[in-house]
Amino acid sequence: MIVKVFIKRKVSKNIEPEIQSLLAKLRNKAIEQPGYISGETLKSVDIPGETMVISTWLSLDHWNKWFTNPDRIEMQALIDKKVEEPTKYSVFHYS
Numbered sequence: 001m002i003v004k005v006f007i008k009r010k011v012s013k014n015i016e017p018e019i020q021s022l023l024a025k026l027r028n029k030a031i032e033q034p035g036y037i038s039g040e041t042l043k044s045v046d047i048p049g050e051t052m053v054i055s056t057w058l059s060l061d062h063w064n065k066w067f068t069n070p071d072r073i074e075m076q077a078l079i080d081k082k083v084e085e086p087t088k089y090s091v092f093h094y095s
Helices: 013-031 060-067 070-080
Strands: 003-010 036-043 050-057 088-093
Touching (some): 003 060, 013 050, 013 070, 050 060, 060 088
Antiparallel strands (some): 003 050, 003 088
């Protein structure tokens, strides 16, 4: 069953270019993962610095394998050191 993963981050303006670079590297690694379908990054029009990544996976199992991948965990740790609030994940499936 296809799942969509919503990943919300709050980024201060002064480190936004650095975070965008890390997110691009993270997406490039995700693209190589089995089960990855697509991804997009959105910026809030109402909340400065808030970003939402929407990632689509062939199954929850594929997402979970990526979520626990050591490369992803390492890159996410770098991102988490720089964001203002903890990264929030929500996973949804079609009903």
